[in-house]
Amino acid sequence: MQLPAKDREKLQKMLRIGAEQAASTLNAMLRSPVELSMPEISLLRRHELTKLDIEEGEQTSSIVSLGFKSNLSGTALLVLPQESATRLVEILVGGRSINTAEKVIHIAAITEVGNILLSGLLGAVANELHRNLVYTSTPTYVEDRLLHLLQRDLADPEALLVLAHAQMQTPGLQIQGTAVLLFHEVLF
Amino acid sequence: MSNILVIDDSWFQRANLRAILEEAGHQIIEAENGRIGLLMAVKHEPDCVLLDVLMPEMDGITTLRKIREQKLAMPVIMVTADIQKSTEQECLTLGAQMVLHKPIDPDSDTLQKAIGLALEG
Numbered sequence: 001m002q003l004p005a006k007d008r009e010k011l012q013k014m015l016r017i018g019a020e021q022a023a024s025t026l027n028a029m030l031r032s033p034v035e036l037s038m039p040e041i042s043l044l045r046r047h048e049l050t051k052l053d054i055e056e057g058e059q060t061s062s063i064v065s066l067g068f069k070s071n072l073s074g075t076a077l078l079v080l081p082q083e084s085a086t087r088l089v090e091i092l093v094g095g096r097s098i099n100t101a102e103k104v105i106h107i108a109a110i111t112e113v114g115n116i117l118l119s120g121l122l123g124a125v126a127n128e129l130h131r132n133l134v135y136t137s138t139p140t141y142v143e144d145r146l147l148h149l150l151q152r153d154l155a156d157p158e159a160l161l162v163l164a165h166a167q168m169q170t171p172g173l174q175i176q177g178t179a180v181l182l183f184h185e186v187l188f
Numbered sequence: 189m190s191n192i193l194v195i196d197d198s199w200f201q202r203a204n205l206r207a208i209l210e211e212a213g214h215q216i217i218e219a220e221n222g223r224i225g226l227l228m229a230v231k232h233e234p235d236c237v238l239l240d241v242l243m244p245e246m247d248g249i250t251t252l253r254k255i256r257e258q259k260l261a262m263p264v265i266m267v268t269a270d271i272q273k274s275t276e277q278e279c280l281t282l283g284a285q286m287v288l289h290k291p292i293d294p295d296s297d298t299l300q301k302a303i304g305l306a307l308e309g
Contacts, residue, residue: 021271025291028291028293029291092200104199105200108198108199108200109200111198111200112198112200112201112290115198115242115269115290116269116290116291119242119268119269119270119271119290120269120271123269123270123271123272123275124271126272126274127271127272127273132272132274132275133272135242135270138197138242138243138244139242
């Protein structure tokens with residue numbers, strides 16, 4: 001199933017604006033260049049989620065999610081493979097390693113990074129569309145596979161989803177992550 | 189030196205703000221949500237409040253409204269990841285002195301300058 005070309009272009013432009021804001025913010029946090037891929041847009045049902053090509057590595061990812069509603073309603077997610085999440089936290093706490101007993105530091109740091117990047121992404125989209133987005137909860141942190149998380153949270157197997165994602169990476173720091181926007185309904 | 193109340197649900201963000209502000213010689217008290225922050229604002233009457241927007245229990249906009257309803261006149265600086273123009277306008281209309289967007293660079297003087305301006309009135 002395909003989105004009409006006009007809607008696909010609108011969504012791509014929107015995510016591009018949002019992802020550029022997120023990448024710029026990440027750049028400021030890490031003081032390192034951030035490369036951004038062209039956003040990809042998918043229109044699919046729950047059982048088709050396996051077709052998604054999102055880099056996660058071998059382990060579970062650190063995933064921060066932020067729900068939103070308005071004319072646009074859905075969830076924004078930041079997906080960080082574990083190695084990237086660990087590296088990111090080490091940089092944010094001044095270069096020292098975080099051991100497993102300090103897991104609370106890892107979770108707090110990644111949750112706040114997710115909050116800043118996803119709020120930036122969604123805020124840029126809202127400003128572009130002259131809309132006001134309401135966040136439905138504070139950011140939530142989980143360690144899971146993205147596919148598993150999406151399949152678990154999407155109750156209706158027949159519901160049609162619009163999913164947009166763009167990859168960010170900092171070649172100098174070996175950190176990569178994916179910004180995902182999942183729209184439950186899209187009304188332009 | 190000023191007494192500054194930092195209201196933010198993120199422990200990580202509070203720790204960052206504390207480090208920046210203590211280095212500048214300020215005394216810091218912290219609250220993890222707006223409900224506790226409002227109680228602390230009434231009890232301690234800090235010179236300035238740094239207030240996050242998206243928080244559990246009581247969000248920053250409700251907290252700001254209640255601070256002004258209680259006739260507390262200290263300057264409030266919003267420190268938020270929410271970059272929506274509508275959010276910024278609402279905060280300023282409700283009496284915030286200014287809105288700063290996260291992340292706050294620890295090596296820049298943005299935060300100290302904002303606090304200095306807010307305290308000058």
